Amino acid sequence: MNGSTKDKLAWTAAKLFQERGYDGVGLSDILKSARVPKGSLYHHFRQGKSDLALAAAQFASREMLRIIDDAFLPAKTYKDGMTTLFFKCAKLFDLMGKWNGCPVSGILLNGAYNPMFRETSEHIFDSWIERVTAHATRLGLSENDAKERATHLFVVLQGGWDLARARQNSDELRRLPKLLSEGL
Amino acid sequence: MNGSTKDKLAWTAAKLFQERGYDGVGLSDILKSARVPKGSLYHHFRQGKSDLALAAAQFASREMLRIIDDAFLPAKTYKDGMTTLFFKCAKLFDLMGKWNGCPVSGILLNGAYNPMFRETSEHIFDSWIERVTAHATRLGLSENDAKERATHLFVVLQGGWDLARARQNSDELRRLPKLLSEGL
DNA sequence: ACATCTCTAGACCGATTGGTCTAGTCCTGT
DNA sequence: ACAGGACTAGACCAATCGGTCTAGAGATGT
Numbered sequence: 001m002n003g004s005t006k007d008k009l010a011w012t013a014a015k016l017f018q019e020r021g022y023d024g025v026g027l028s029d030i031l032k033s034a035r036v037p038k039g040s041l042y043h044h045f046r047q048g049k050s051d052l053a054l055a056a057a058q059f060a061s062r063e064m065l066r067i068i069d070d071a072f073l074p075a076k077t078y079k080d081g082m083t084t085l086f087f088k089c090a091k092l093f094d095l096m097g098k099w100n101g102c103p104v105s106g107i108l109l110n111g112a113y114n115p116m117f118r119e120t121s122e123h124i125f126d127s128w129i130e131r132v133t134a135h136a137t138r139l140g141l142s143e144n145d146a147k148e149r150a151t152h153l154f155v156v157l158q159g160g161w162d163l164a165r166a167r168q169n170s171d172e173l174r175r176l177p178k179l180l181s182e183g184l
Numbered sequence: 185m186n187g188s189t190k191d192k193l194a195w196t197a198a199k200l201f202q203e204r205g206y207d208g209v210g211l212s213d214i215l216k217s218a219r220v221p222k223g224s225l226y227h228h229f230r231q232g233k234s235d236l237a238l239a240a241a242q243f244a245s246r247e248m249l250r251i252i253d254d255a256f257l258p259a260k261t262y263k264d265g266m267t268t269l270f271f272k273c274a275k276l277f278d279l280m281g282k283w284n285g286c287p288v289s290g291i292l293l294n295g296a297y298n299p300m301f302r303e304t305s306e307h308i309f310d311s312w313i314e315r316v317t318a319h320a321t322r323l324g325l326s327e328n329d330a331k332e333r334a335t336h337l338f339v340v341l342q343g344g345w346d347l348a349r350a351r352q353n354s355d356e357l358r359r360l361p362k363l364l365s366e367g368l
Numbered sequence: 369a370c371a372t373c374t375c376t377a378g379a380c381c382g383a384t385t386g387g388t389c390t391a392g393t394c395c396t397g398t
Numbered sequence: 399a400c401a402g403g404a405c406t407a408g409a410c411c412a413a414t415c416g417g418t419c420t421a422g423a424g425a426t427g428t
Contacts, residue, residue, distance in 0.1 A: 005405080023207035040407080099297065113283065123346065154347065155363075159340055221378060227375055
């Protein structure tokens, strides 16, 4: 099968980059963990590590979009969907061993100064915000309100994730929906 | 002077780690940039790179505490101080070339899995929250309210900084005080 | 003047890095 | 059966990594 080895590489790379960042993971780590020889990596990803990182980020991004949909599709209100999303992320954080960073910032914002990495991470973040905005309008919010709230959601999720990581504790992540729904 | 070379190393390391993360910066980069030979580094920091990173993080942390005080000491209300802090951070972000990450997460959460790094970053974050909490109580908030708001402040600041970094634009950072003062 | 201590200076080390290259395996179409 | 492309396999490479070590410069106390 074509996709299998390539996907396994991207998936493994995503997992490791989230743990230790782009520069913190060597190709040998990825290859050992995925049990794939170096030749295969350079067959599927001609530019090597940087190509692999972009693919890994897209992989992680698609998973996040799936989580967003899972949270918002059954929701009756924006507040419900948003709260569910935070709880899902807190659970994911715990499952991942409480060490992982945000799927994309760990891969792309991290590590070497690389313009294409930065642009890709910008697009990915925007795609998440856009998806939440779409759910928000579907649930009755005005377009401007939806966009603002979606942006705030990711600001708070990102910051909450970092704090959870530093504390090795996802509790704060679960408390944050209150901030976003009630304000203070 | 004793402190001079040592401080120059810590300061240079802090700057570079914020740009490219712990694993993204080699000792040779730091030594070249600080114009200090390797022998001096290992004289002042016996454990080498990890020691240097801890010192650099403390350096960055002290600067952040100073910025917090600068924002809150002249403030008449918590809202004023908080807003000033965000604007100061936005300005700092622009001055730093719009690439740098959060001073501490770039250094400590990043890179190799290292328990002492994680603990140090937790303590540093907590010291920031504590400082803001102290300012908040001084400005009339109840103790519980102060602590909650201070925590939210850093969650939002952290997330906003990441978004600004991805977008290479500090505007969102300047819009966030509204979220924290008015809620939504 | 000399000994002593702090600090600078950089050559050097083994290990690991990302990347290249060739040989061989496997699958597919004819 | 066999030709040809897709893919695997890993030896090999120069460069760089973090870290060690020795030699000497500079300041200080006696």
